[in-house]
Amino acid sequence: MRGAWSAALLLAGWVQALALAWPFQTLALAGWGLHAGEPTPLLQWLALCVLVLAIVRAPSRRRAAWRTGLFALAWLCGSFWWLFVSMNTYGGMAVPLAAGAVFLLAAFLALYYAAAGALFWRWRAAAPLVQAVVFAALWTLAEVARGTLLTGFPWGAIGYAHVDSLAVLAPWVGVYGMGALAAALAAGTVAALVQRSAPAVPWERTVTVPSGRGLSHGHMASPLLPLLALWLPLLLWPHLGSWLAQRVPTLTASTGTLQVQLLQGNVAQDKKFEPKVGIPFALQWYKEQTALALDRFDAAGKPGLVVLPETAIPLLPQEIDPLWWEAFLGRIERSQSAVLIGIPVGNWREGYTNSVLGWTPSLQPYRYDKYHLVPFGEFVPPFFQWFIDMMQIPLGAYRPGPLGQAPFAWAGQHLGPNICYEDLFGEELAAAFRGPWQAPTVLVNVSNIGWFGNTVAIDQHRHIARLRALELQRPMVRATNTGSTVGIDHMGRVLAELPRLTRGVLGVTVEGRSGLTPFARWAARWDLWPVVLAALALLALCWRRT
Known part of the structure; x- marks a missing residue:
């Protein structure tokens, strides 16, 4: 028995x-x-x-x-x-x-x-x-x-x-x-x-x-x-x-719409960090596609947002050719739209962060540092350095940012970034809602789930994001390396999605929201x-x- x-x-x-x-x-x-x-x-x-x-x-x-x-x-x-x-x-x-x-x-x-x-x-x-x-x-x-x-x-x-x-x-x-x-x-x-x-x-x-x-x-x-x-x-x-x-x-109110372009590079994970393969391709493709997305917004005559995935460029900013930065930021400066990009930041003295950097046409910089790090992937728990030494994953020692960081203000919206599996923790996303005057109106997730191949993890993560959108009644846009690159409305409904493991750009219009759901109210105060x-x-x- x-x-x-x-x-x-x-x-x-x-x-x-x-x-x-x-x-x-x-x-x-x-x-x-x-x-x-x-x-x-x-x-x-x-x-x-x-x-x-x-x-x-x-x-x-x-x-x-x-x-x-x-x-x-x-x-x-x-x-x-x-x-x-x-x-x-x-x-x-x-x-x-x-x-x-x-x-x-x-x-x-x-x-x-x-x-x-x-x-x-x-x-x-x-x-x-x-x-x-x-x-x-x-x-x-x-x-x-x-x-x-x-x-x-x-x-x-x-x-x-x-x-x-x-x-x-x-x-x-x-x-x-x-x-x-x-x-x-x-x-x-x-x-x-x-x-x-x-x-x-x-x-x-x-x-x-x-x-x-x-x-x-x-x-x-x-x-x-x-x-x-x-x-x-x-x-x-x-x-x-x-x-x-x-x-x-419906427990929240509209703050207007925002046009978003989400970039999915589909850089093979085993090539992503190679200096002669993945890195040159990422530098070229993401620069070109960002410029084209900004062109589309300029042609429409309405400000928008371009989002690049987590570690879209797998280099520290100071390791990238200054001429690349000059062309990349120069195109933003000549546009009427903003850009968010996932990139590691830091140095060996101060430590490293898994971050999102943002710029408006004024080139006023914005930075979000990932708060909830992945054990073994982004930091080493005590007594487990031997485990990390066995794996060949670069940049495995980040330091966390603070909880409840300020959003990125653009086009009448407050954009709340989160990185990869941070969207599993609804109570931590709710921490940004403690001050209703600066609560995010749109959630922006950048991710690279390419580490897990063409598996059901991509679908599972999409539904996790949908539930966060429902809990907080905020739209969620996700820019990923391999999928799921998707736009989700404040009711958790998928608006548009790119096919997984393809290279492309997804255009989606989301409606920002203000106000607090009961979950956002009590989770922001009492976890x-x-x-x-x-x-x-x-x-x-x-x-x-x-």
């Missing part, structure tokens, strides 16, 4: 990973919500139902922890397996070591969920409402711990599978609140299915009294209700997303503490009443 549960949980965990962005082109079933590259909330719910059933059927607390950890291990490995590509293909790490590193990271993060499963086992026979509340609270605490402790790595949180189906909640409770509701639905459904008696009081613990006739204490629940609880989501969920997406309330305290309060209440 143990082997059967282990196999079922490994499969369920893998299915939950697939729910974040369906990776199969040939297995897309539109009628059931299976679209290539799109989230599948139904699969996420079914997978979590399997986990809850495994916990409540576990013979001991230790076995409940083991089952939850096994599920989480499969889910997390399936969510960010593409880290293997960066370490093996581009980092030069041997296959066993790269695979082992991904496995160990997932195993460590799975411990948060294993602890949650062990605690939830205490309520295995509680009423459905209690199980739903407790499981949601414990799951949320595990998600927040994974996303914040030891710099945090929240990639693959289950709320992203519901960027469409639960979009109406995003401006209020954010991704963790959406995940909490998904967890509650799974636990409540399983409790309704497996319990034969319905307690008269919601907080009353269900007690089964064995007898020769198989009777139980209390009255028998109708078998029709559990079946409906299972089959209604199966029938309705594929159509729920579009219906709810149209009912997201994620309201989520944590609410979960702890619910646990305390259930602990006393059970």
